[in-house]
Amino acid sequence: MLERHGSSIGQPLTRRDGPDKVTGAARYAADVHPEGLLHAVMAVSTIARGRVAHLDLAAAQAHPGVVAVMTPENAPRLARSPDEKEGPVSFRLDLLQNDGVRYASQPIAVVIAETLEAATEGALLLNPRYEAETPSVVLGAGERFTPQMVGAGLPAAMGSGDLEAGLAAAEARIEATYDTAAQYHNALEPHASVAEWDGDRLTLHTPTQGLYPAKARLAALFGLPPENIRIHSPYLGGGFGSKGFLSSPQILGVMAAKLVGRPVKLVTRREQMFGPVGHRASTRQTLRLGAKRDGVLTGYGHHTLTLTSTYDDFFEPASVLSRHLYACPAIATNHEASRADIPTPLFMRAPGEAPGSVALESALDELALELGIDPLELRLRNYAEVEPLSGRPFSSKALRECYAQGAERFGWASRPLEPRQMRDADGLLVGWGLGTATYPAGMFQGEARATIRADGTALVETAAQDMGQGPWTVLAQIAADGLGLPLDRLDLRIGDSDMPNGGLAGGSTATATTGTAVHNAAQGAVAALAALATNDPASPLYGAGNAGVTAAEGRLSRRDDPSRSETFSEILARAGRDSVEAKGQGAGEPASRKAYAMHAHGAVYAEVKVDPDLGQIRVTRLVGAFAAGRVVNPRLVRSQYYGGMIWGVSLALHEHATLDARSGRVMNNNLAEYHVPVNADIPSVEAILVEEHDPHVNPLGIKGVGEIGITGTAGAIANAVWHATGVRVREIPITLDRLLG
Amino acid sequence: MSIPITLTVNGIPRTVALEDPRVTLLDLLRERLDLTGSKKGCDRGQCGACTVLLDGRRVNACLALAVSHDGAHVTTIEGLARDGELHPVQAAFIAHDGFQCGFCTPGQIVSAVGLIQEGQAGDDPERIREGMSGNLCRCGAYAGITEAVATAHAAMAGASGLPGGYLREDAA
Known part of the structure; x- marks a missing residue:
């Protein structure tokens, strides 16, 4: 293995995402406004157990600007029950598939309107009536059991x-x-979705700590191939676990967009975050x-x-x-x-x-x-x-x-x-x-792709998630060292589910997992470049063999004779290639674990x-x-x-x-x-x-x-x-x- | 019913025909003027993420009704950098790592600019912490925020001879 730590890893660099975050240019999910956007506001239950007996739909629908009210009566049917778990670490959701209430502040309806004000008022006008049962919420009150x-x-x-x-x-x-x-996570950014359907293709802006699990859950719920779903999550306004899995409000925004056939923005209100988004x-x-x-x-x-x-x-x-x-x-x-x-x-x-x-x-x-x-x-x-x-x-x-x-x-x-x-x-x-x-x-599992381009720059992509821990910066540092490139010639892109699986931003695993994937991808791309050069009789590196070459400052050099070197651009130009790329995996090594x-x-x-x-x-x-x-x-x-x-x-x-x-x-x-x-x-x-x-x-x-x-x-x-x-x-x-x- | 109001936002006059008197200043900025830097964290004046300068004063834009402020001057996070150059408070937030996720950051920075202009805190860390306590940061970047405000205060005092002189024209 080529060991190349030093120029960037370990440096106290300021955040690469800093300028966007201090100027207001960083776009969080709720900052996205597609053409024709409608606003959605949830109504949530005020009881903790029972069922919704009546909603005043007429009052809400009569309010100027209200386009639709989504309730269990008309909510899109799902391909899979939201109570069906996708694996041992997967959670049941409340997606208006029935009128039951199983906790306080559970979503019971969504009002969709031309403006946020109309949607907010519409949700208030629903004036729910319940058949309530006596809840039990006290620690130690229920029958005790030992969990599996x-x-x-x-x-x-x-x-x-x-x-x-x-x-x-x-x-x-x-x-x-x-x-x-x-305790409630209370990330400063409320859970938000901006969803847009184009036939059976979905574009979703929503904060998530796990783009791939989020995509898989949506694919299962809506009966779509995962590749039909693209989620953008370049910045999370805090997660702390509450955005580890897509929550009910985030998916209700997607359902609302499907119901009305227009882009919809649904933002959880702060008081609604003491319910369906985890604690x-x-x-x-x-x-x-x-x-x-x-x-x-x-x-x-x-x-x-x-x-x-x-x-x-x-x-x-x-x-x-x-x-x-x-x-x-x-x-x-x-x-x-x-x-x-x-x-x-x-x-x-x-x-x-x-x-x-x-x-x-x-x-x-x-x-x-x-x-x-x-x-x-x-x-x-x-x-x-x-x-x-x-x-x-x-x-x-x-x-x-x-x-x-x-x-x-x-x-x-x-x-x-x-x-x-x-x-x-x-x-x-x-x-x-x-x-x-x-x-x-x-460590979980992640993947990254590194592409060294003919202009001497590199592109590194992985669907990693930034919730403030710093992937925009630290993954770039790891990539720069792995590629032997200065940071200013590195284009790092994260936060898009079309990219390779960037693992989870959770369990304190993100930098270890995705960083390893980035490191391995970078090394793979350098190895591919080295193979081009060392097999080319016209290269000063000819015959050096992969292990005999080091990468630094955008050049490959012979380890035994650093005076024999050439730039990444020269190697690619002579080979007639636009780029070389490689993927890298990040996961714990089972034997050492x-x-x-x-x-x-x-x-x-x-x-x-x-x-x-x-x-x-x-x-x-x-x-x-x-x-x-x-x-x-x-x-x-x-x-x-x-x-x-x-x-x-x-x-x-x-x-x-x-x-x-x-x-x-x-x-x-x-x-x-x-x-x-x-x-x-x-x-x-x-x-x-x-x-x-x-x-x-x-x-x-x-x-x-x-x-x-x-x-x-x-x-x-x-x-x-x-x-x-x-x-x-x-x-x-x-x-x-x-x-x- | 449409209510026309004119605001000077970051130095630019903006006239909006408000179709609804319930629109808050924050929702006007975010949903109608595409100035999404100001954030909505709670919508009831408890978190500070929506802090803007309204006629030079720090306010929670989520608690201000837009129609009540016809003719006002508003400075948002988008109005602080000049010609691509960061405001000293913005630069200090980067230098001192005064943020993580960045969601509360626009409110923190505008609040810091306001605090410095008020001349209440000077470079006393304890008074800065007190004066910045209307802005919650759930990531816990408070140490960097306090250092950043102190540094920016010093830089601005040095640059203009007047603490907070940087934005005086917007406060007129």
């Missing part, structure tokens, strides 16, 4: 050793139960930890109870991270669930790991208190040299360095062991806490200040140190860590969907009452990029960085709140009423 699998196909229960014997052998034990709240389920986690006096764990159990819908399966895999993180001879991790009249939960940034981490890290600190051991010391004494359950070695693990560098930067060594020991000049209580961060270094455990790691240190009278909590300082293999672009990687850590602040202190148990509705379904951090909530955040070389994870040595920042952070904050106040709050988010109560 949790998350994306993980076993519900896994363990090793005998937990009860391990706990019996312990000299110190804690058992504690932590509740985490239901993170609430959890109740019980941690049982036992250790010897020196802090060495003898057993730990991590049990999760979570909620799912009445009609489909997704189970927040909150106990899973306990399978990977701390060494212990006896570990038991399991999950139970009950059903409720809620929309089906979904993957949300660090699914499982986020709520799991806050519970596990809180419990470890409760154990540290019991033992009188410094929380960092306790984690080091249980450092896993191999993956605890599988016994496999880690492909790389620089967690010790993360602990050390973070502690040094934060000043951890001067932390008093006892709580409520520190105050600032204003009399606020000050506390310091720590949490370990971890996230799997997974089997042999090694692959995870990114980190350590997060938090300082909070708490008003002793009011209980107001502020996170005044966050320091995270993360090791995630090769850093393709430190500027963008740092931003991913910041974003994740801020999600950790949000999990620990802010986000909480409040369900009304009687109606089953989310009562704070807006951005003023569903709190996420604002700028003033984040006074100081730092991320240290700890060096880590991973020869096994993929050829480029890349692990994902998009989700790990949440893990560790929320627990660090919860622990810091305890350290400030001496009060352990086990209901997350920690709010001032819970702290004072």
Whole structure:
């Protein structure tokens, strides 16, 4: 293999998509306006269980500008039931195929009109009447069962050793139960579709984290060959998992366009995003930890109870991270669930790991208190040299360095062991806490095509998705190095389903997967070019053989004699070719994936200040140190860590969907009452990029960085709140009423 | 019924015959004037993605009825760069990586321009954070946003001798 890292990978380049994003030129789905566009607005249910008995269609249709009202009576029939799953990780949809209601804010009709104003008013005029049944939405209320699998196909229960014997052998034990709240992704961009049919061909502008799965789902639902469907998704205004799969509103926009035979734009309203576009389920986690006096764990159990819908399966895999993180001879991790009249939960940034981490890290600190051991010391004494359950070695693990560098930067060594020991000049209580961060270094499958052109430029195409993590920039960096071309001679195109499958922007896999595909495609194109030159007696590279040639600055050179070289253009011109192209695949290598455990790691240190009278909590300082293999672009990687850590602040202190148990509705379904951090909530955040070389994870040595920042952070904050106040709050988010109560 | 209104948008007079008095300034810009840089994140003034300068003042365009602002001067994200050259706030957002997905970014940048013109925050990071807290960023780019505003403030003060002098003509 030709190894060519250096000129571009690792550089802190600014975003290539930056100029379009700061000038308003970047076109998101709802910014697209085909000729003759109509506007569609959904009506959603105000009950959580029952059926729609009546809609005032006449009132809506009489409103000036209203073109059509789509209801179960007239909605296009689908080739396949939206309740039919396309595979184990596929979700049932609500596409107006019947009048049933199975959760609050479920779509029940779509009003299509000449203007947005008319469609909005029309949807209000429908004035639905329901046959309502009493809903159940409370965690723990329904019958408990053990799911077949949790998350994306993980076993519900896994363990090793005998937990009860391990706990019996312990000299110190804690058992504690932590509740985490239901959360809604709330990407700033609401789910939107601009759909246009031309006979049986569909052009769709919609944000999705997976263009190929989206295309496949539409093809199945509408009974079309996938090649009849073209989806454009060059920019997502945030995804966080809620755009991983096409949601019901996005497909209703497509159906509305089919119904009226004109292009239609349907944009989900913010309050409607607390329903059909996914959420993170609430959890109740019980941690049982036992250790010897020196802090060495003898057993730990991590049990999760979570909620799912009445009609489909997704189970927040909150106990899973306990399978990977701390060494212990006896570990038991399991999950139970009950059903409720809620929309089906979904993957949300660090699914499982986020709520799991806050519970596990809180419990470890409760154990540290019991033992009188410094929380960092306790984690080091249980450092896993191999993956605890599988016994496999880690492909790389620089967690010790993360602990050390973070502690040094934060000043951890001067932390008093006892709580409520520190105050600032204003009399606020000050506390310091720590949490370990971890996230799997997974890969899906992706493909890319690289074309070297006669003018000495290259085109690289892959249906990758930009949701802010940076593919416009980092894939270009990887391509430039792979091709041996300066970035300004590289044309990268992504976000179009007609391109090769760019994998998923999810599970922190995108750069590893699509980057590997781009790298391989680039190498393939260079190899094709080298074959032309080395087989051509007129070339200075004649006879060098593929492996004897290197590519840099748009030239191929003999490895043994760099003075013998020629440009890409010269090679193609003499061969009479316009271009050479190659495809490359990106996927995990099965043998190394089997042999090694692959995870990114980190350590997060938090300082909070708490008003002793009011209980107001502020996170005044966050320091995270993360090791995630090769850093393709430190500027963008740092931003991913910041974003994740801020999600950790949000999990620990802010986000909480409040369900009304009687109606089953989310009562704070807006951005003023569903709190996420604002700028003033984040006074100081730092991320240290700890060096880590991973020869096994993929050829480029890349692990994902998009989700790990949440893990560790929320627990660090919860622990810091305890350290400030001496009060352990086990209901997350920690709010001032819970702290004072 | 048609209601003609005239707005000066990014320095260009635009006359629109509004067929509907319910049209918000945001929907006028986005759906009728093809100025889609301003974004709709919540449609009720809670996220700031639609922030524009209305007669020099920061407003949530989703809460402003277009008919109420006949004759007003509006500056949107599309009106900040001049002759292909980025506004100092735009350049600073790129330099400090003050965004990820980019959806809240037009509102953040217009809000930052307004904040600098107001002269309320100066280069004090804490006051910048407070003054920018009407603009949500779900990706969590706040650190870069704060640095970008401070940098742009300094650059603009140096360039014109007056903080916020850059856009004064639009605010007239």
